[in-house]
Amino acid sequence: MxxxxxxxxxxxxxxxxxxxxxxxxxxxxxxxxxxxxxxxxxxxxxxxxxxxxxxxxxxxxxxxxxxxxxxxxxxxxxxxxxxxxxxxxxxxxxxxxxxxxxxxxxxxxxxxxxxxxxxxxxxxxxxxxxxxNEGKKVRCKALGFFGGKGGTGKTTVAIGVAAQLAKAGKRVMLLDLDLQFGDVAMALDLDTKNSIVDLIQDRGGLTIENINSFAVEHSTGVSILCAPKSPEFAEFVNPGHVEKIIDIIRPYYEYIIIDLPAAFNDTSIMACENCEEIYLVYNNDMLSLNNAKVCWCILEQLHQREKIRFVINKAEKGLVRTEDFEEMFHTKMFAVVPADYAAAVASINKGQAVTVAQPKSEISKKISGMAEDIIAIHTGVERIDDKKESKKTLFKFNKH
Ligand SMILES: Nc1ncnc2c1ncn2[C@@H]1O[C@H](COP(=O)(O)OP(=O)(O)O)[C@@H](O)[C@H]1O
Ligand SMILES: [Mg+2]
The missing domain is CATH 3.40.50.2300 (Response regulator)
Incomplete structure (x- = not known):
């Protein structure tokens, strides 16, 4: 259904x-x-x-x-x-x-x-x-990258997906809502004169013009609204701001990519509620699996479970297999991105999205595939992929 x-x-x-x-x-x-x-x-x-x-x-x-x-x-x-x-x-x-x-x-x-x-x-x-024959209009989709565990690759995947969506010609805004320790700016080597807090404190108020002027235009074509420079500024951002910013930018962008902290708090919950899809990024280890269970339960209580898509990142042979996640949550993983430490480090060193710095790496191929799948699901056009299995996986997900 x-x-x-x-x-x-x-x-x-x-x-x-x-x-x-x-x-x-x-x-x-x-x-x-x-x-x-x-x-x-x-x-x-x-x-x-x-x-x-x-x-x-x-x-x-x-x-x-x-x-x-x-x-x-x-x-x-x-x-x-x-x-x-x-x-x-x-x-x-x-x-x-x-x-x-x-x-x-x-x-x-x-x-x-x-x-x-x-x-x-x-x-x-x-x-x-x-x-x-009346269709619903295609509208902006807000995609959250979330999970209760730090270091799983939420930011890496969010940046990669944003860059690939922009490469495919989509208008994309990336919001760094990891308000205490957001590191999108760092990962992309951005000059961050302005952050979301500067925007909120600006006299001009929350308008599309102001949001755009506080966002950074990245060379990938993605507009980025950065997190505050230091954790103590996080408290200036309340859930109302988050909701308002998302509401204001929706008509102007096709995708809003939201990088979230490894925490449930007022602002991250508000962001999840305002997303059409929540990508839970985990690794294939025991702590991830446990954490995913807790996260899933809380999102269920918040009536957000239907939005969840799982991403296994840094996938390696280990005790916990992708199938264990699939059995636990009765769903296929949306994407499985392999571990490739050399590519990840090179991307950080260059200050670029991994898909830009290391386009040929397996990480990049999988993240690019994710962006293609996201577009395919939203537009209803099946993407061309030689692996039949992945198509089957893809179209298990609801189109909406
Ligand atoms: N697929 C991967 N293989 C190897 N290292 C990765 C991979 N994805 C991310 N990393 C690295 O893991 C670290 C944490 O990633 P990050 O995206 O900041 O996680 P999070 O946002 O979940 O805290 C970073 O150093 C990043 O370069
Ligand atoms: Mg992060």
């Missing part, structure tokens, strides 16, 4: 949590929360969730109906569901008039039933779209 990204809209913060708790089962990912506000509209338009779940307790004000009507015309392809605690025939009729596809109760319904209803509405919508 295609994954259903769900944006929760409610002005009531407690109700947002209640709705989150009503969403259960495979196939759902919550892509964010907002109110019936201009910010909610921007989020919907930028993220293009499959479903906007609008939740209201008590009488649904006309302002909400008007808001949703306006929203649906701006985000064609998204469907709206209303959750309310006082459903009447009049409410259902009115909701239908304003474009809601379904009205669901908030109370007295089990999470299974609630979620099943949403899935059914979505399936019907998919069928309708197929029948009428």
């Amino acid at each position: 295609e994954r259903i990204n769900l944006l929760v809209l409610s002005d009531d913060l407690d109700l947002r949590i209640e709705i989150k708790n009503l969403i259960t089962g495979d196939g759902f990912a919550i892509s964010g929360y907002s109110g019936f506000t201009p910010e909610g509209k921007t989020k919907t338009v930028n993220k293009f969730p499959e479903v906007v779940m609008c939740a209201v307790r008590g009488e649904v004000p006309d302002s909400v109906f008007n808001f949703v009507q306006d929203l649906l015309s701006a985000a064609r392809g998204t469907i709206a569901v209303l959750a309310n605690d006082n459903i009447s025939v009049d409410l259902v009729n009115k909701a239908a008039q304003y474009g809601f596809r379904k009205v669901l109760p908030i109370d007295g319904i089990s999470p299974e039933e609630f979620s099943q209803n949403v899935a059914t509405v979505f399936k019907l919508e998919q069928q309708r779209v197929l029948d009428t």
